[in-house]
Amino acid sequence: MEKIKEKFDLAVIGGGPAGIMAAGRAAELGARVVLIEKNQVFGKKLLITGNGRCNITQAEFNDKKFVEKLGKNGQFLLSALSVFGPEETIKFFENNGLKIKEERGGRIFPVSDKAEDVLNVLLKYLHKNKVKFILGQEVIGFNVKKRIIESVKLKGGEIAAHRFILCTGGKSYPQTGSTGSGYEWAEKMGHKIINPKPALVPVETMENWVLDVQGLNLKNISVALFQNNKKLDYRFGEMLFTHFGLSGPIILDLSKKIGELLAVGEVVLEIDLKPAIDFLTLDKRLQRDFKNNKNFKNYLPELVPRKLSGLIVRFSKISPDKKLNSITKEERKKLISVLKGLKLRRLYLMIVYPVLYI
Ligand SMILES: Cc1cc2nc3c(=O)[nH]c(=O)nc-3n(C[C@H](O)[C@H](O)[C@H](O)COP(=O)(O)OP(=O)(O)OC[C@H]3O[C@@H](n4cnc5c(N)ncnc54)[C@H](O)[C@@H]3O)c2cc1C
Structure with a gap:
């Protein structure tokens, strides 16, 4: 890596959608910004979102209603949403040339059904605002003096900046680059980390009959969860049988609840193939x-x-x-x-x- 002597106003670590937006916006406001990504390309995870189509946001423009859907932890998003919520997100993509559409349940997708087109808008935003970027370099630590971060250590050098934003993503799909290393750094710097729990997870089953129907996608069906003969949750929509069990939108959506219920006992999942008729x-x-x-x-x-x-x-x-x-x-x-x-x-x-x- 060529030696970078410049001290940036801001160094953003992680080139997923969060890092790209943070870097692009800071540069748009006049900061000299560098964006560091360990993969050779930006947005690897973004490309697999929404089954390769990227569900960009939800057409829910009431912030309170929006966070209600995220459970009790959703509240902390209110201040961010009041500045840049779904409405601003939609405008951002439309103003940058992406045609978008609304699908069932208020889900917003690109008209092309290609997550790649969403990523391209973000990349253009970086270029337009002259963000300097470094690809293929992993941040491996920080140089801290008197509790102030002076630079980040890369395998092939160091980058100095006045401010740093950590956008290294969560822990899911580590193959895409987000391994959760950001949690450790944040903890080392004095932040309190709540142990992350998996959500939106496919469901495995030991019922071997699912193997006979693997690959089958069911639309307009409903799924209910039972514990001790009590119906405890329910979704209507689309699901998929896989080689290991179940996946697809309503299964992922129910997975958090399944995890909570499994912690206390057996869960029975019931598929209604004819939910529209009693x-x-x-x-x-x-x-x-x-x-x-x-x-x-x-x-x-x-x-x-x-x-x-x-x-x-x-x-x-x-x-x-x-x-x-x-x-x-x-x-x-x-x-x-x-x-x-x-x-x-x-x-x-x-x-x-x-x-x-x-
Ligand atoms: C299968 C799947 C489907 C999904 N579908 C949707 C959807 O349709 N709609 C939706 O809104 N969300 C969806 N999500 C969630 C969405 O992908 C994430 O919320 C989003 O990617 C988070 O963005 P991020 O920028 O915070 O993190 P990430 O996208 O994880 O990006 C973090 C980046 O940081 C880089 N990085 C990590 N550590 C370092 C380091 N030490 N040095 C340098 N770089 C580093 C990583 O390589 C990575 O590129 C889906 C997720 C998955 C797995």
Whole structure:
């Protein structure tokens, strides 16, 4: 690395979205800024967000309502949101040329569905404001004199600055560069660190039938959590079966609660494949459909995604070759209870892949 003698007004450590915004904004206000990133590229984690589409923000413009969704720890964000909340975020990206769209649940995405386009806006912001950047250099410590940080130590040198901002990210997905080293430094400098807990984590299960349906994405379904036969949480939306268990938006969303419940006992997760219709309405529909003499297995794809057919046969215990018009009332009731309550027990949080630590 070439020796940098200049003393900067500000050195920002970590080139994720937080570091890029902090560096770009300080430079926009006239500071001489350097941004240091240990990867060879900026925003590695940003590129995998929202399944590669990047859910930029939420169309929730009431700050109080926004933080309510983040639980009791959300309050601390209020002062930041009052200065730069979702409205300002949307304006920032639109003013910098990104077309955005709102999807179900108020989620804001780029129209192109590419996280890369979000990152490109941020990179342009750095260039426009002449932020100096250093890529491929890891900050490994600080030189502190009389409780004041004078410079950061890099493997290949030192960078001096009057002020420093630590944006090294959380602990999730360490492959992207954020290993949680910032927590240790902050603690060494006298900050109190609350032990981070995993949140937004895929869920692993020992129920081996999920292997038969891995890759299946279910839309417009609901998932409920039970403990001691009490329904304790619920989400409607989209989920995914994987080779290890469950993932997708509503599972990630429920994972924090699953973690809390698992700490005190067994959790049963129930998938309702037909949440829009109640038991009786579904029963009436099946009675109508079962008037013909099709085989059960040939009818099932009309009712559920094809990949689920085998599972429904297995759990409902209705023979696949049975004619619809000879299915008994008991069998029909059993089928409805499977469709409206596909149960998974033996759950674990898949802590290797949390999206967040909070
Ligand atoms: C799978 C997944 C999906 C997600 N989806 C979304 C989504 O759709 N919407 C959303 O808002 N959020 C999403 N998130 C969360 C989002 O990615 C993070 O909140 C965001 O990246 C945090 O930004 P950051 O700049 O604080 O940290 P990071 O993005 O983690 O960036 C920190 C940077 O610091 C660098 N760094 C670390 N230590 C050093 C060091 N010692 N020296 C130099 N550089 C260092 C790292 O290499 C890294 O580039 C998702 C996260 C994951 C894992």
